Amino acid sequence: MQKQLSSYLKKHSEALVKDVGIEAAAALCGKSKATLGRYYSDDPDHAERFMPIDVVAALETAARFPHVTAALADIRGITLSHDGTRSNAGAGGVNSDVVALSQRFAMLMAEYNQSIEDGKISINEAKRLLTETLAIQKVLIDMKLHLEDEAV
Incomplete structure (x- = not known):
């Protein structure tokens, strides 16, 4: 090393x-x-x-x-994002994760639809899309953790 x-x-x-x-x-x-x-x-x-x-x-x-x-x-060269308000042992379960995932995905698609309206995605629009994508990623991580808990 x-x-x-x-x-x-x-x-x-x-x-x-x-x-x-x-x-x-x-x-x-x-x-x-x-x-x-x-x-x-x-x-x-x-x-x-x-x-x-x-x-x-x-x-x-x-x-x-x-x-x-x-x-x-x-x-x-990886960037981590720390969100102190989240806990991996959050309440809910897989069912609430599925609901949250579908809601976040709908928000991403709405943001995308609005962003692509003029045929190009601006920097600010890309940042909003990235924010929604990261929110989906958080929901997927919570869902993965809940599924792992149920699989044990």
């Missing part, structure tokens, strides 16, 4: 631990404070040591921001 990439991931690992707090992070993931420190240390002895994914998941659940996930997405 490149030194620059390694340093980038270690800085975000440190930000994650500091976001949660070192004491709370150690208790939450069952690692010692020293072990957590080694995950983001730039000491040559720890250059190849990185935070395991289960530790990242545990800490990001308690953190205010998914520091390591955002760093990994950034490395791949």
Whole structure:
């Protein structure tokens, strides 16, 4: 792994631990404070040591921001969208997801119909279409989670 990439991931690992707090992070993931420190240390002895994914998941659940996930997405050129008002364990179920999906799709089609009226889609119209597309994506993620719950 490149030194620059390694340093980038270690800085975000440190930000994650500091976001949660070192004491709370150690208790939450069952690692010692020293072990957590080694995950983001730039000491040559720890250059190849990185935070395991289960530790990242545990800490990001308690953190205010998914520091390591955002760093990994950034490395791949992916943009994440954080919506603090949503919860993956929301009320409802598959039936309410289907209703929400059909409503969002109808809104997307109405927006598209209005946008294409003059034969071209402007930048602002494209942004509104993107907003509707992202709303559909959120509904689909909730639906996927509800289906996974029912499949267990």
